[in-house]
Amino acid sequence: MMAHLTVSVEYGIHCLLWLASSAETALSSRDLAELQVISPSFLAKIFPKLEKAGIVEASEGVRGGYRLALPLEDISVLQIVDAIEGDKPLFGCQEIRHRCATFGDAPPTWATSGVCAIHAVMLKAEKAMRDELAAHSLADLATTFAGKAPTEFITQVQDWMKERVSARKPGRRTKLEAPS
């Protein structure tokens, strides 16, 4: 079911919530994907958008990954949506009013001046939606999440992450493969 706000947004917000619960260590996009049983390749296309928007910052190399670039209160849901969706308009006005069979070659000026009345209503609806998205921050979502999930679950996931990070052993190990 393809909707206006796509699963990319859903993936992004969920990942940002996990980043919020792991302030000190950076989390790689792959680990975040495998934690949530999501396509790692697809998630790897979402994070650069969040980085360009200044929401997360990346660290490269082994042990690299992402961490939040702003405090939780300063990241609104609207920022995330715009970063991922690219400020997609709710309604793409085709300016039908310019085209009428009784118009000759060019439409009269009264038909082209100002904003289409229909478009104006849609713009107000879009603004109402965006205002509501801007009214909620990642901090709100994090507190709601913390209120539902037991604290042991959070530490459990953090341990899972640390285990994966420590399991990464870069450097050449051509001779040390397959122990026992």
Added chain:
Amino acid sequence: MMAHLTVSVEYGIHCLLWLASSAETALSSRDLAELQVISPSFLAKIFPKLEKAGIVEASEGVRGGYRLALPLEDISVLQIVDAIEGDKPLFGCQEIRHRCATFGDAPPTWATSGVCAIHAVMLKAEKAMRDELAAHSLADLATTFAGKAPTEFITQVQDWMKERVSARKPGRRTKLEAPS
């Protein structure tokens, strides 16, 4: 540019405004399409939806067409959108919270109970948008339109329509083709 509210909605509202200015005579979907330089075939797929929603009523046969089934004040923009788009949700929650690598076979109950916090924000945003759409009726749009367009334009289009309706001559006229 494919947006959440598609051109079908735009076509539909424009046509309803034309129907509003022609209360006594029914207008065919083809004439409405050619008046606005729009695909008649495509517009013919939109009107049945408006009819099922009780916004317009159809009359068949020659001289047939559509007319509004409700007073202008009782037709909100939201009704039109829902009739054409089919109550498409703004956000299709995939319930990512159910899938976590640390969950074993089944997710715990605290992860599945209630509404996803992210989904809740999206639902509030969607409600804000729908409330704004419900706050505007076809009557509002018609008055705005009447304030911009000169009255002579309205009568001009009505004459254009009547000319097309009277040009329809059913019955067999195999011998009376091509006068002069």
Added chain:
DNA sequence: GAGCACGTACTCGGATAGGTGTTGTCCGAGTGATGCCGG
């Protein structure tokens, strides 16, 4: 002149097709961390 048949234009519905956007996969380039090897 009254009734019937026909043809026209309409609505309705399905089948079809192209375009666009979303979702997902794959691969190569560049970079940082770590361990090994040579000096």
Added chain:
DNA sequence: CCGGCATCACTCGGACAACACCTATCCGAGTACGTGCTC
């Protein structure tokens, strides 16, 4: 002992494919209406 090099994992970015939805076209079935023909 120490510095350079190889290697791995990660990020970044593009190319690519599968899929869904929107837009649009075409065609056939059923229906009302007016005309012309028949009786």
